[in-house]
Amino acid sequence: MHAFSHSTTSTPTAVPVPPALSLPVIESAFPRQLHPYWPRLQEKTRTWLLEKRLMPADKVEEYADGLCYTDLMAGYYIGAPEDVLQAIADYSAWFFVWDDRHDRDIVHRRPAAWRRLRFRLHAALDSPEDHLHHEDPLVAGFADSMVRLYSFLPGTWNARFARHFHTVIEAYDREFRNRTQGIIPSVEEYLALRRLTFAHWIWTDLLEPAAGLELPDAVRKHQAYRRAALLSQEFAAWYNDLCSLPKEIAGDEVHNLGISLVKHDGLTLEEAVTEVRRRVEGSISDFQVAEREALEFADSLADGTVSGKEISAAVRACVCNMRNWFSSVYWFHHESGRYMVDSWDDRSTPPYVNNEAAGEK
Template identity: 70%
Template structure:
């Protein structure tokens, strides 16, 4: 379905993006240099973003790509801190990230690489559309940090959230609305509230993000079962609905397909709305073009997420020496960060 209905696109800046991403990961100390050289390209983090935000200025695409790489590094820290019970380190990290959203400049030299890297990304992203967009992005990202913290506490207490609770939590840990916000600087225009809140726009946005989150759950299920993770739609279905592994996989797949169908319906309505906005005035034409750019890139999420999960080494758990420990993660770096936090 994806290969047929959602042709794959890549931003022309993508080859340069790979090089810049490797440099940034080293400079920010988010991965050891040897692991950057060995794994960064095969993880395909830049491929993912280069397929999401077609038309973005090169500088913006680079900032989004770095945020995406940072997000995966944060997810890995979350996992390892949960596994080892590093509650103090995790709490300090969450506080640092919350503070960074409100004042990124002050945290550029933070001792924790994840805080400093986040500050670098946020400061760059805040340079494109202005105060109202910046405040909205921060307003959408604060709950993401809190949701990750909830997952940390769930893992420490061995709590598997019920399906409906998990779905709402996943919409936060995937940062649904933050990624949707980034469609606007890609289109070079902030959308007015009545467009962003339009039911068709929100349905299209939610469908593309739910697809991405649940397809990730589908593809990462072996990795997360091996790593004793509790947060996955399949795991919630098994634990709370009594499904077998095979039945849970089929149910997640059914929901993923439903997201595609829902998006295609909503997309038609959004394009009708864009046609109405194009009223012959300069403002109307520019707003219509921006809206069409946003929904075009929502569409691109499907192919980009699909190919990323089939090409990235992040999910090839059967090829790892230790199925519970990704080879691109360094426990030594995690331990160093614990010591830094205590100082």
């Protein structure tokens, strides 16, 4: 199976999908879209990474486009205003860099550096304006992202986003402890933790500024909307586990659904891969049912009032973008250099990371 990459050249190139990772239903029933702003988005995020010193200039030059971080967001938040998409894309790129710093702090046994960063991110989340010039580029870049993301919707949305991201930071701390102590969580423990480390509710929250409207709590928490949102994120997290299993085994990881299934359910690696794939495929078919219910719910909100019409349209836009997440995540995993472990000089050290002890400075 092939897709056409929009990523690194002006001429589309065929991207092969290994048979073990191929999902024909995604390729046939979830047509890929890309926000028309994407070429400028890629250029501006690359510039932002340089300006904020989030990646060394040589690594930005060599790897930034090929990592396809902007492709992932441009394939998800279709219809978002350009400034909203740019803020989301920059934040997403920051998130990947943060994830890499977290990984390097674990690999190089830097608990003090991680603890400092954790507390600084909590503080920057609550008062980003005070951290725009922080000495640690990761903190300053995060603060810049938060100032921008907080500018689109009311303070109630900002408070919710902050609440959700505080839990993500703490989940990363639990992962830090698990990995440094060699603890492989049970399947149920892992699934609960994964919803936080993958930031399920953060990416779902960002559907609202993309749609231009904060959804009322009763709408956002409605079972039809929430189930579709959760399934789209579960697919992304589990498919990521399926694709990143070789990378994470090479990196002595303990957080992967496949690894938990082997350790706690007694499966062979081959059986675990089959089970993760079964869950991935189940999330797709379950979403297709949930999507219909969520769209019916969106239609029911159009009650003849101006407000009802706006909320109905926003919910429909959010649900349509939940659908876009499937194809965007799928192709990202086959186009991004982040998962091309076999091409790395050292399978445990991604070539695009800053492997120095940045956190100890």
